[in-house]
Amino acid sequence: MFHQGIEHLVRLAAHERLGPVIRVAPNEVSVNCIEDGVRTIYGGAFEKGEWYGRLRNYGHPYMFIMQSNKQHSSRKRILTHFYSNSHILTSRALTSILSSMIHNRYLPQLRNWASTSLPPSPHNIYRLNKGLFLDITTHFLFGPSHTSNFTSSPQETALLHTFELALSKLFWSMDAPHLTRAAGRLGFRTIPARVSAAQQELEALILGWCGKAKGRLLSKEKGEKEEEEEEPSAYHLLYTALSQSSIYTTPTDLDHAIAAELFDHILASHEISAIMLTYLMYELSRPRNAHILSSLRAELAALGPEPTPQQIDTLPYLSAIVQETLRLYPASSGPFTRIVPKGGTVLGGYKVPEGTVVAASAYTLHANEEVFPGAGEWLPERWLVAEEEEKRRMGRWWWAFGSGGRMCVGSHLALRMIKAAAVAVYSEFDTVVVPETRIEQIPGIISHPVGHSVMLGVKMREG
Numbered sequence: 001m002f003h004q005g006i007e008h009l010v011r012l013a014a015h016e017r018l019g020p021v022i023r024v025a026p027n028e029v030s031v032n033c034i035e036d037g038v039r040t041i042y043g044g045a046f047e048k049g050e051w052y053g054r055l056r057n058y059g060h061p062y063m064f065i066m067q068s069n070k071q072h073s074s075r076k077r078i079l080t081h082f083y084s085n086s087h088i089l090t091s092r093a094l095t096s097i098l099s100s101m102i103h104n105r106y107l108p109q110l111r112n113w114a115s116t117s118l119p120p121s122p123h124n125i126y127r128l129n130k131g132l133f134l135d136i137t138t139h140f141l142f143g144p145s146h147t148s149n150f151t152s153s154p155q156e157t158a159l160l161h162t163f164e165l166a167l168s169k170l171f172w173s174m175d176a177p178h179l180t181r182a183a184g185r186l187g188f189r190t191i192p193a194r195v196s197a198a199q200q201e202l203e204a205l206i207l208g209w210c211g212k213a214k215g216r217l218l219s220k221e222k223g224e225k226e227e228e229e230e231e232p233s234a235y236h237l238l239y240t241a242l243s244q245s246s247i248y249t250t251p252t253d254l255d256h257a258i259a260a261e262l263f264d265h266i267l268a269s270h271e272i273s274a275i276m277l278t279y280l281m282y283e284l285s286r287p288r289n290a291h292i293l294s295s296l297r298a299e300l301a302a303l304g305p306e307p308t309p310q311q312i313d314t315l316p317y318l319s320a321i322v323q324e325t326l327r328l329y330p331a332s333s334g335p336f337t338r339i340v341p342k343g344g345t346v347l348g349g350y351k352v353p354e355g356t357v358v359a360a361s362a363y364t365l366h367a368n369e370e371v372f373p374g375a376g377e378w379l380p381e382r383w384l385v386a387e388e389e390e391k392r393r394m395g396r397w398w399w400a401f402g403s404g405g406r407m408c409v410g411s412h413l414a415l416r417m418i419k420a421a422a423v424a425v426y427s428e429f430d431t432v433v434v435p436e437t438r439i440e441q442i443p444g445i446i447s448h449p450v451g452h453s454v455m456l457g458v459k460m461r462e463g
Helices: 008-018 034-042 048-057 071-081 085-092 091-118 125-142 159-168 169-175 177-185 192-221 234-242 251-285 287-302 307-313 314-330 390-397 409-430
Strands: 021-024 028-031 335-337 345-347 351-352 356-358 427-431 455-460
Touching: 008 021, 008 028, 008 345, 028 034, 028 234, 034 335, 048 409, 048 427, 071 234, 085 409, 091 125, 091 409, 091 455, 125 159, 125 192, 125 234, 125 409, 125 455, 159 192, 159 251, 177 455, 192 234, 234 251, 251 287, 251 314, 251 409, 251 455, 287 409, 307 390, 307 409, 314 409, 335 455, 356 390
Parallel strands: 028 356
Antiparallel strands: 021 028, 335 356, 345 351, 427 455
């Protein structure tokens, strides 16, 4: 039931019928309000439950699953500047990576698709987008030692299915924890063999990437000169910080702790960014949205031939398109559970005892008709024409990246990647809906499209 996204439909219907705070299980409460709800839970001392710990990589916890807010904050500080908007917009390394991956790998594939047939043939744009963002993310996280090519290398593109299988561990560990535990007690395999095999294959792959980055870093420490000074990669920052910790007593332990953290960043970043861009492209492919595409292109035409990251980031119409896409198609829907701390709390006027599981969901928050009239429709203009107070209210309810100290650390990277890709695509191509287009989405921690596929046609831009 949960895997098919029914849980979110049931929660939404229950909130619409019963109000913003409802009991969904003997020890679980769902909230769909900001004041005395989201702000209380995600802005305070509420911590994650033990079930997050089942998602370890290499036997190690990483930032997303750390139960303790203090432990999470300590790890997050290592990468705060790396993922900050100021660094994302000014990083020469990221600018170079984006240019190379988009213009040398991604656009050539789109040109190939655009020239093969008329009318346009169906192609899995979601799969191509995943390859692009996997390349961008891994090159940015590991630095110049990294050489993956998931965008255009057939051998590496085949590994995208392995990433999809590994992602399904979220279902077995979080959506079906009771089933998984019961199966284990009865002596059955708790996670399907193919999922475990995919996890092991990717752990070996990412550990190898870490090894290359470590070798490059240590050679620099020995005094080997580079042609020009490099920006510290995420690997560099994690290695420097965690190698000074007394927690990791052996080199292997340290290597696995770093790889565990980066594994999660890689998996989340490329999946979530691909979901965002894919649904943006779908909406701009629909004939009913031709006027929106025209307005976007008018905005892009005002840019120079080499727009700066700051110029792209502040384009009003593009920003509205991205924001509305993330509202209607949240890449990470939740629910994101927390535990009520000692002493209990008050949510929506109700006393909730300590130890209760509480959660909010982007899926239900974004469907509030009072905040987002016509919530089931893709209406980018709502972010442009609303009065300032209305914009502020919508902004408070917009929860695509969460909120508080545990909100998505990679949100600025994701936004820069999808905006850069969207500018490049719609400056040169038209995308079109084809008979094979299906857009059903499975809401969850990662809300991917059904079958990991969204088919669109591509043709050279007209006019």
